[in-house]
Amino acid sequence: MENKDDVLEVRNLKINFKTYAGDVKAIRDVSFDLKKGETLAIVGESGSGKTVTTRSIMGLLANNAVVAGGKIEFHDQNLLKLGRKQMDGIRGRDIAEIFQDPMTSLDPTMKICRQIAEPLIIHKGMKREKAMAQALEMMKLVGIEDAEHRINNYPHQFSGGMRQRIVIAIALVNRPEILIADEPTTALDVTIQAQILRLMKELQEKINTSIIFITHDLGVVAGMADRVAVMYAGKIVEYGTVDEIFYNPKHPYTWGLLSSMPTLDTKSETLPSIPGTPPDLLDPPKGDAFAARNKYALKIDTEKQPPFFKVSPTHYAATWLLDPKAPKVTPPEQIIERQKHFAQLTKKTQKQNLNKHINEQEEQL
Amino acid sequence: MVKYLAKRIFYIILTLFIVATVTFFLMKIMPGTPFANQQKLPPAQQAQLAAQYGLNKPVWEQYLLYLVGLLHGNFGVSYQFSNQPVSYLIGSRIWVSIQLGAEAMVVGVLLGLIIGAIGAIRAGSWVDTSATIVSILGVSIPSFVLAVLLQVYIGLDTRILPIAGWGGFEYTILPMLALAAQPLAETARFMRTEMVDVLNSDYIELAKAKGLSKYGVIYHHALRNSLIPIVTIVGPLAVNIMTGSMVVENIFSIPGIGDQFVKSIMTNDYPTIMGLTIVYCLMLCVVLLITDILYGIIDPRIRITDSK
Numbered sequence: 001m002e003n004k005d006d007v008l009e010v011r012n013l014k015i016n017f018k019t020y021a022g023d024v025k026a027i028r029d030v031s032f033d034l035k036k037g038e039t040l041a042i043v044g045e046s047g048s049g050k051t052v053t054t055r056s057i058m059g060l061l062a063n064n065a066v067v068a069g070g071k072i073e074f075h076d077q078n079l080l081k082l083g084r085k086q087m088d089g090i091r092g093r094d095i096a097e098i099f100q101d102p103m104t105s106l107d108p109t110m111k112i113c114r115q116i117a118e119p120l121i122i123h124k125g126m127k128r129e130k131a132m133a134q135a136l137e138m139m140k141l142v143g144i145e146d147a148e149h150r151i152n153n154y155p156h157q158f159s160g161g162m163r164q165r166i167v168i169a170i171a172l173v174n175r176p177e178i179l180i181a182d183e184p185t186t187a188l189d190v191t192i193q194a195q196i197l198r199l200m201k202e203l204q205e206k207i208n209t210s211i212i213f214i215t216h217d218l219g220v221v222a223g224m225a226d227r228v229a230v231m232y233a234g235k236i237v238e239y240g241t242v243d244e245i246f247y248n249p250k251h252p253y254t255w256g257l258l259s260s261m262p263t264l265d266t267k268s269e270t271l272p273s274i275p276g277t278p279p280d281l282l283d284p285p286k287g288d289a290f291a292a293r294n295k296y297a298l299k300i301d302t303e304k305q306p307p308f309f310k311v312s313p314t315h316y317a318a319t320w321l322l323d324p325k326a327p328k329v330t331p332p333e334q335i336i337e338r339q340k341h342f343a344q345l346t347k348k349t350q351k352q353n354l355n356k357h358i359n360e361q362e363e364q365l
Numbered sequence: 366m367v368k369y370l371a372k373r374i375f376y377i378i379l380t381l382f383i384v385a386t387v388t389f390f391l392m393k394i395m396p397g398t399p400f401a402n403q404q405k406l407p408p409a410q411q412a413q414l415a416a417q418y419g420l421n422k423p424v425w426e427q428y429l430l431y432l433v434g435l436l437h438g439n440f441g442v443s444y445q446f447s448n449q450p451v452s453y454l455i456g457s458r459i460w461v462s463i464q465l466g467a468e469a470m471v472v473g474v475l476l477g478l479i480i481g482a483i484g485a486i487r488a489g490s491w492v493d494t495s496a497t498i499v500s501i502l503g504v505s506i507p508s509f510v511l512a513v514l515l516q517v518y519i520g521l522d523t524r525i526l527p528i529a530g531w532g533g534f535e536y537t538i539l540p541m542l543a544l545a546a547q548p549l550a551e552t553a554r555f556m557r558t559e560m561v562d563v564l565n566s567d568y569i570e571l572a573k574a575k576g577l578s579k580y581g582v583i584y585h586h587a588l589r590n591s592l593i594p595i596v597t598i599v600g601p602l603a604v605n606i607m608t609g610s611m612v613v614e615n616i617f618s619i620p621g622i623g624d625q626f627v628k629s630i631m632t633n634d635y636p637t638i639m640g641l642t643i644v645y646c647l648m649l650c651v652v653l654l655i656t657d658i659l660y661g662i663i664d665p666r667i668r669i670t671d672s673k
Contacts, residue, residue, distance in 0.1 A: 060573055084579070092576030099574075104567040109589045109664060118585075119575045154665040170575065 001073060007177050007210050008034040008057070013070035015052055015061070025281050026052045028234040029070070034178065039204065039211040041221040041242075043257070044231035047278055050214045053231075054180045056080070057212075058097055059087035074178075093123040096171035100183040102163035106155035112166050113139070113151040119174050138169040141206075143199060161192035168199065175207045182214045197224055218261045222246060227314070230254050233278050233289035240315030247342030249335060250309075250317035252294045259334040272334070288320070296321060296329050373657075377650040384646045385639065389431060392638055393424050399444040399633040418444065431639065440643075441636030445629065451640040455622060459644065461531060462614065462621035466606045468541045473548030474602070478595065480549070481556025485591075486583060488561050496553060503550025508609040512543035512616045529618045540617045544609050548602040555598055560591040593664050596656050603652040607645055 001009060015027035027049045034040050042050045055061050057072055059079060072079040074094070079087070096119075099105040107115060116138055117131035126134070132151070139147040142165040155163055164184065171179055181200065185193040197220065204211055213224055221228055222242060229239040230253065238251040249255055256274035276293040279285050285292070291301035298320050300306075309322035320326055330336070398420070400411045415421050419430060434441060440451035477500075484496035520528035520539060527536050563569060564587055572586045611623035618624075622641055629637035661668040 058574060060570070088576050088578050090576070091574055097571075097574040099567055099571060101567060105571045107568045107572065107586050107590065108666060109593075110586070118572075118577070122576050122581070156666045167571070170571070 001076060003033060003035075005035045006033045007036050007074070008212075009073040010053070010057070011071050011073070013053065013056065013072065014068040015049075015056055016066045016068050017062070018064045018066060019282075022282050023066075025068075025284055026065075026234050027056070028281075028284060030231075030234070030236055031070075032229055032236060032239065034210050034212060037204070037208055037210055038226040039213055039224055041213045041215060041225035041228045042231055043215055043218060043221055043228060045216060045278065047281075048231040049234040050216075050231055051182055054097070054182055054212060054214060057178075057180065058091055058095060059084075060091075089123070092119045092176075093174045094176050095178045095180065096174065096176040097180040097182065098164075098167050098171050098184045101187040102160050102167050103187065105167055106163055108155055111152050111154060112158070115155075116166065116169050116173055119170065123174055135169075135173065138173045139166070141203070142166070142169045142172075144169075160188055161195060164188060164192075164196050165199065168196075168203070172203055172207060172209070176209055178212065179204075179209050180212045180214070183216070184213075185220060186215070186217065193220070200224070218246075218257060230257065233284065234281055235289065235318070237290065237319070238315075238317040240311065240317075243342065243345070244312065244315040247338050247345065248311070248315070249331075249338075250311055250315075250322060251290075251319045252296045252321070252331075253290045254317075255331050255335045256293075258338065259332050272332070288318075298326060373654055377647070377654070380650055381643055381646055385432075385435065385643055386428070388639060388642045389428055390424070392633075392635055393427075395633065397633050399635060435643075440640040443629075443634055443637045445632050445634040445637065451636045454625065454637065455640055455644055458620055458622050458625055461619060462610055462623055463648075465537055465540055465544065465614070465619065465621060466603075466610055468537055469544035469606050470548060470599075470603065472541060473545035473606075474552050474595075474599065476545070477549040477552025478556050478592075481553040482560055482583075482588070482591070484553065484557040485560030485564060488557075488564075493557070496557065500550040500553040500557075503546045504554070506546065508543050508547060509612045509616060511546050512540065512613050515539045515543055516616070529616075531619050536619075540613050540619060543613050543616075544606050547605050547609065551598055551602060551605075552595060555595055556591060559594050560587060563587050563591045566590075589663060593660070596659050596663060599656045599659075600649070600653045604649060607648065 003009070010033075011031050013027050013030045014025070016023040016025050030049070030053060032040070042053065044050050052061070052065070056065075056067065057079065059082070061067075067080050070080070074090070079090070082090070106112070113132050113135045116135035117126075117128075120126045120131040120134055121128070124131075136147055136151055139151065144150060144162060144165055150157075155166070158166065168184075184200070185196050188196060200211070201224070203209075213221070215221060225242050227239065227241055228245040229236045230245065230251065231237070232253050238245065238249065238254050240248075245254060246258065249258060253274075256272075259272045260274060262271055274293055279289050279292065285302070286305075287303050288294070288297070288301040288306055291297040294301065300320050304320075306318045306320045306323075308316040308318050310316055311322070321329060331339075398411065398415065399418075400406055400414050406414070412421070419427060422430075431441070438452075440455070443449055443451050443454055480496045480499065484493040487493050516528050516539065519526055526538050528539070530536055564583075568590075569582060569586055572582045577585065607623070610621065611627050613619075614621045614623040615627055622644065625637065626641045626645075628634075629641065
């Protein structure tokens with residue numbers, strides 16, 4: 001581990017998928033850290049490699065996937081080098097995962113207490129009764145009402161929201177260090193989404209786990225994450241704290257993503273969208289993968305991949321626009337609004353801090 | 366559950382009644398009389414026999430008389446098999462057929478499940494391909510062809526097993542194999558398809574994410590879920606074995622009801638045809654009832670409760 005605060009370090013990860021047409025380069029040199037207790041959101045559109053990244057952490061890549069390079073470090077061991085047995089031992093104990101669709105991710109023919117208790121029985125060698133008792137505790141913890149009576153129920157007797165609570169219970173029953181949540185609220189309706197997100201935050205504090213939160217819903221990210229990584233065409237293009245990504249984005253792709261998210265201030269009739277489609281990863285472009293869809297693209301974008309430019313100690317973006325030699329461009333109106341909002345926010349918090357300070361001093365007097 | 370069973374039994378009786386009625390009239394439409402093809406009896410004697418068995422009465426009256434007999438548990442007397450009561454004829458032969466059918470069913474379905482599961486687990490490998498070839502052969506080769514092949518290549522050439530007849534367990538093996546081929550192939554085909562689907566489902570992914578080993582996932586989660594659609598085909602497979610048994614019993618000279626059924630139809634032995642039809646129908650209804658109950662045991666989503 002390069003950093004003591006990190007629980008997971010992904011370095012230069014490259015994953016290809018073998019197909020009849022050739023190798024699809026799904027992950028092209030991805031690096032990121034996950035700090036203890038934090039929530040890292042990975043956002044990006046379908047096919048950007050979010051899920052493949054997490055699959056590789058879980059060691060559950062499809063059969064035709066080839067790890068072409070890089071390492072995933074966890075507790076001073078490279079997960080990519082572990083054998084199947086060793087990986088079975090980590091999965092569900094130290095690293096757990098929540099899936100997208102609670103309607104299909106529970107075994108329809110197994111009682112839910114058994115499903116929650118299974119990770120305890122596998123990893124801790126717990127006796128059935130003890131594991132069941134702990135499963136019941138877990139059911140209460142995730143907010144299933146009347147848990148004592150529902151312990152012998154089957155998944156079909158629960159609603160979607162309740163099922164996602166059960167999936168969360170299964171994932172957290174061994175108190176894993178890392179929880180991977182792959183679009184955990186996408187399949188739920190909006191009112192339930194908020195409940196599930198709140199539950200995840202609560203539990204995260206209780207058992208002090210780090211979360212990798214995969215989503216394409218930026219609205220969810222804002223309330224959930226500490227840091228955000230934006231992925232495009234198998235690469236991370238920008239990462240920073242939530243505020244930095246939301247209110248001071250630097251990469252034109254992030255601009256596009258944020259502009260296509262309606263806010264309360266959105267006045268125009270049509271919602272902006274990013275034109276075009278992501279590049280074919282069978283033969284990825286030589287330069288910046290986003291160049292073809294980017295109206296701010298420079299000549300160099302088509303020739304050379306941009307390196308990460310430092311915006312702040314926590315904020316990096318891979319776009320040639322940040323190069324000192326690059327011409328100055330004005331971001332879309334929406335983004336300028338956001339930056340103004342950001343400035344106001346920081347002013348407000350400064351003012352609040354000042355007021356607080358004054359109040360404290362007055363009290364002291 | 367009791368209420369459900371009572372309802373099902375009522376429907377079984379209704380089904381039997383309809384089948385008996387339809388068969389009765391179909392049988393009467395068939396050309397020929399029970400006595401025309403036998404030892405060239407003179408017409409006077411044929412008429413006398415017809416009168417003796419009530420065959421000179423109008424068809425509807427015969428039908429009503431038959432129903433009354435049925436209600437008293439009387440299947441009538443066979444015209445062909447030395448005037449024995451049909452119930453005795455069936456009773457003395459049915460266990461042979463049930464033994465053979467059950468053996469074929471159990472062996473066929475169990476082997477089919479194993480072959481199908483292995484094919485699914487190793488999908489795309491040579492194991493899978495050979496399993497597929499076996500099931501295609503099994504589905505496409507009729508049981509009577511297989512029966513003759515088994516007789517020639519195993520019974521005659523190697524003489525390990527008896528060619529025909531009915532004695533101990535070894536006599537059941539060849540006819541059982543001939544009958545089991547089709548259920549085996551069908552089960553393997555269904556099991557493979559279903560299990561490939563199940564293995565790609567989200568809950569298997571979650572089971573893997575829990576840290577279950579490859580075989581733990583299959584044993585605890587995949588098998589039971591793959592079995593659900595298999596139960597559906599058990600009924601049709603039972604029909605398959607029953608119809609197959611008629612020919613196969615004939616080929617292997619097995620004294621079962623299948624062999625008897627064929628002979629009774631050839632000779633217009635009305636009471637035996639009726640009796641056997643009802644027995645076959647009853648067996649099928651019972652198999653279907655059992656599969657429906659099995660459904661509930663395997664799949665909690667369709668469990669039958671009295672509470673609603």
